[in-house]
Amino acid sequence: MKKRNLVTMATTAFVLFFCLSTSCNEPDLNLATTPEALAVNNASSAGVYKGIIVGSSGYFNLSIMNGSNDATCKFVFDGNEVTLTSASFGSWTSGQSINSALFTGTLDGKTINLTFSCDANGSNPTTTVTIPGHTVYTTVIKEKSDMLVKCYEGTYTVAKKSGTINGTWNFVAYKPSSGNGSLVSGYHADPDSNGPIYGDEVDGVLQIGSSPLQMDETSVSGSFKNGVGELVTVTGKRTY
Secondary structure, eight states: OOHHHHHHHHHHHHHHHHHHHSOTTOOOOOOOSSOOSOGGGTTSSOEEEEEEEETTEEEEEEEESSSSSOEEEEEEETTEEEEEEESOOSSOOBTBOEEEEEEEEEETTEEEEEEEEEOTTSOSOEEEEEBTTBOOEEEEEEEBTTBOEEEEEEEEEEEETTEEEEEEEEEEEEOOSSSSSEEEEEEEEOSSOEEEEEEEEETTEEEETTEEEEEOSSEEEEEEEOTTSOEEEEEEEEOO
C-alpha cells in the first residue's frame, strides 16, 4: 500500500474518532460580538434574555418572539445542550407581562423545567430552573439591540483554615447605555456557602470585594478577600 494511502487512512480514522468522541450536543462556542435582540423588542416583554446557571454549571438563552413566532430556550448544562420549548404563549402578545411561562426539555435522560416571568416592558426578569439531582441557582438579564449580554462560567477556591474548598462562580456582563464599563451580576456556590455576585468592570478591571480581577471579552481571573478575610481565587471564561 502506498504511503499516501496510509496517511489518508490515518487522517480519516482520526477525524472519525474525533467526531465519535465529541458529543453532538456540545454547544457552539462561536461567541457573539453583537446583540441578538431586535430593537423593536427593547421596551417589550418579547426579545432575548440571557442567563447563567449554578448547580453544576451552564447558561441559557431565551428567545421570545424575537423576529419569529417562536418562544424557545437554548439551554446548556455541564457542557451539553438542549432546546427547551414552551406552550405558554398561545394567548400572549408582545407587550404583555409574562407570568410563569414554562419551558421544558430532556437532557441526558432528565426533564429540564425553566419557568420565566417579566414585566410588560421586559424589566425584572426572573427564572427558576429545576433539574433532578441538582440544586440550581440562576441569574438572567434582558438583552437589547444596543446592549450585548455575555455569559461567563468559572470556578473559585477559598483558602479556609480547615483547608481549601472549591466552588462555581458564574455571571453575566453587560454595558448599560450610561457609564463607561460593564455591570456584572451572577451567582456563586460551594459546599459551605452560596450567594449573589455583583461588580463593575472598567477598562478590564472587575472590582469584586477588596481587590480587582482582570476581565476581558473572553476570560476573568484574579483573587480577592471575602467578607471574613478569606482569600478567594477565581478563574473563568466566557462561554456565550
